[in-house]
Amino acid sequence: MHTTSTFIDRLNAAWTTRNSLLCVGLDPDPAKFPAHLSGGPDAIFEFCKAIVDATADLACAFKPQIAYFAARRAEDQLEALIAHIRERHPEVPVILDAKRGDIGSTAEQYAVEAFERYRADAVTVNPYMGRDSIEPYLAWSDRGVILLCRTSNPGGSDLQFLDVGGERLFERVARLAAGEWNHTGQLALVVGATFPAEIARVRELTGDMPLLVPGIGAQGGDVEATVKAGRSSAGSGLMINSSRAILYAGKGEDFAQAARAVALATRDAINRYR
Ligand SMILES: O=C(O)c1cc(=O)[nH]c(=O)n1[C@@H]1O[C@H](COP(=O)(O)O)[C@@H](O)[C@H]1O
Structure with a gap:
């Protein structure tokens, strides 16, 4: 499964074969599920599986947010969901959004959780604790x-x-991530779509490094400004995430088709400005 290719190789392949920079965010909130799904024991899995199957050909990545699963004791459903993506849509990388950050010995455990338990291709990490808090994840070289x-x-903005x-501070993080911290070439960065000027600055500091850009859709980020500020020299380089705007596009039994329609329109809107 995870053998020779790296996360960045797999991401590059997904960008190309799907002609998409859209990352579909999986933030399942049962209060927003269509009526026919609510209450079932595996409702979170069933909801996400339907979204994944309806959007996989439009996505360069899936990003499950772990809090939505852990809050409802649904970690087993997250495991099952990622296993389903691996089996049915193996060409779409999975980013586990966990925003971890701790001393090295504890970070080793978070890395096992993300990469062995959940089998994620990538994980989000908070860099506040510095280089040795990031290093354990890099031992997983693919x-x-x-x-x-x-x-x-x-x-x-308070700290960054x-x-x-x-x-x-965010410029320092970008420079470290593009330089001395990235001795293995495994790093990427999160930059919000709500701040295009800073996306442009981070792009300037990081060359063609992949950027995960959440904030279009529900948070109101501008697609055109985001793409123009963040695209790499090859007109790529971005995982532009949308969660709620896609997940909750419809409330009926056809919710997955409604999600697909929004995902398609979003992918195409992004491609217009590459
Ligand atoms: O790391 C993230 O994914 C993230 C970073 C950030 O700066 N802002 C941000 O919104 N996110 C995540 O991106 C998703 C955005 O969801 P929507 O606003 O519904 O599209 C959520 O899962 C957030 O936790």
Whole structure:
């Protein structure tokens, strides 16, 4: 399964074969499920499986957010969902959105959780604790590590915009991630679609590094500005995530088809500006 190719190889292949920079976010909230699914013991799995099967050919990645599963004691459904993606859509990389961050010995356990238990291709990590808190994930040489850099939320500026000796903190993170921290070539960065000027700055600092860009759709980020600011030299380089706008596009029994229609329109809108 995870043999010779790296996360970044698999991502590159998915970008090309699917002609898509759209990452479909899997943030399942049972309160928003269509009536015919609510209450079932495997409702979270069934909901996500339907979305995955309806959108796999349109997606360069899937990004399950672990909190939505853990909050409802549904980690087994997350395992089953990722196993389903591996089996049915093996060419679509899975990013486990867990935003971990801890001392090295604990990070080793988080890496086992993400890469062995859940078999994710990549995991999101908070870089606040520094280089040795990231290093354990890199021991899994065929997986990716996606560091928070300039997050999409308004409060992201509280710390990420602080001046740290002539540059802003997110710029330091970007420079470290593109330089000395990336000795294995496994790193990527998160930059919110709600801040196109900072996407452009991070692109400038990181060459063609892959960027995970959440914030279009429900958070109101602008697709055109995001793509123009973030595209790599090859007109690629982005995993532009949308979760709620796709997941909850429809409320009826045809919810997966409604999700597909939004995913298709979003993929095409992104491609217009590459
Ligand atoms: O790491 C992330 O994925 C992430 C980083 C960030 O800065 N902002 C952000 O919204 N996210 C995640 O991206 C998803 C956005 O969901 P929607 O706003 O519904 O499209 C959620 O799963 C968030 O946890």
